[in-house]
Amino acid sequence: MTMTDVAFYLLSGFAIWTGWRVFRVDSMIRATFLLLLSFTSVGLIGLLLSASYLGAATIFMMAVEMMVMGLFMVMFMMNPAGLNPMMMVHQHRLSIVAGLLIFAAMTGAVLLTPLPSDPVAADRPVLRDLGIELLGDSMLIFETAGVTLLATMLGAVVLSSRRGRFGPTDAGSVPPGLSAGGPPAGRQPKGGGSHGGHGGHGGHGGQGGKGAHDGHGGGGSHGGHGKNGGDGNHGGHGG
């Protein structure tokens, strides 16, 4: 057994163990990053198997994806920060049956398929071949899949974020005022929707405005009433 074999078995074991732990921990953030560890092990196995680009790209993509996924889960679910214990699995009986069936099917497929033995020559420009494939014959497939996935992600965010905390977000929902009938609490996004589409994610609560600090109103100044369009709306905590 060479060092590569040892590393392969260790990484495979770690990938399986972390994959199992994903379903045993009680927090979304922990589950997310355990999944990342599992994928990272698979990426490192890719590096071992001379798929140097795909291995490194797997780690790269999964790190970003898991980070974003963890944040979005925390954002859209009822358990902010994910430190409070919660049950991460449900429909136990159905999922056990489904899991066993899928495991049997996939294992069967692997064992029954006559896998080719076609070692790649060491001097073959694998990276170049991959680039030609991605931007040549398969370009249409990859571009179609990419745009479809992007549209799906945007659609999912739009659909799931419509019902905001203070009513439908597209109906100009605002938080209630600090005093009865007063202006809405918190900073207001800049008027006219001129905010850069990418920049501030205008709809999400406190991100929109330009002034970062509430409550800097010095010398008894009393900001926050009247016009809402200003750049740095002070939160009305007169010094």
Place this chain on the structure above:
Amino acid sequence: MSLIVGLPALLALLLIGLWAAAALDTAIGRLIVGRPVGMAATDPLRAVVADYLRQRTDTEAPDHLNWLLAPGYYFLLAVVGLALVPFAPDQSLIALDTSVVLWGAAEAVVVVAVFLHGWSPNAPFPLIGAYRYVAIGLPVMLLSMFVLIAASIPAQSLDLRAVVESQRGLWNVIRQPLGLPLFLAVVMSLTLRGPFDYADSADLAGGTSAEDGGPRWIAWQTARAAMLVAACAIAATAFLGGYLGPVLPGWLWLSLKTLAVMVAVVLLTHLVPRMPVARMLTLIWIVLLPIAFLDLLIAGLGAL
């Protein structure tokens, strides 16, 4: 290079780099605010001892494992980055034909490590720092991707060894003048410094490390400095010709260039103010990212 010789050499260089980073940061910081420089070379070491003896604090119901591991991840990523840097022709500890991509992966995992460091204490300031950093750290990583791809276009390879060799005639910093300034921003974001320090800044009472005391604090600051060394070495390799240079041996040239980049980063850290998060996001997406596209365009036209 064999692992038995290479790894101790690399760790020794990293140790010197860590000390240099801490001393530079102290000295330049004091110079800029007009205080006497004093014993800037030994003060960081004294601070380490003092912090080690300080009372150890804990929060309520933290994630102990991740709190412990986060500085380890961060440090490990720095070691991986440094191991990808060639010290002489064809001599890097990790010999990989896609080292630029692996460095990109390390950058992506840095965001995860910093987030976990802020998330695991289960306390408000670290958590805010963690979320804020992700919002800034992810788009900054896009900048890094574009400038590093631009740097590897003249080499026609994603291998840092080939990237250095392609700079024998002309360094990338002259061939692609926009690359290095943008990458300095990336370095500051990776090491939580100055205008890009949205994780550990003073306005959050220390952000993700607000609850760190004693050894935890030392571990996190050490990892930060290690990442500074690694990222500066990558910058020197990708834009300043790495080990290339007359008379002196290659590793010494690389160290000098790394030190030069480090001085620039530390100066920027202390001289450039930090913006509100929303304004910084606008700057990154509306200004810096198009400049990175331009850099890629220049590199592509240069290659044609």
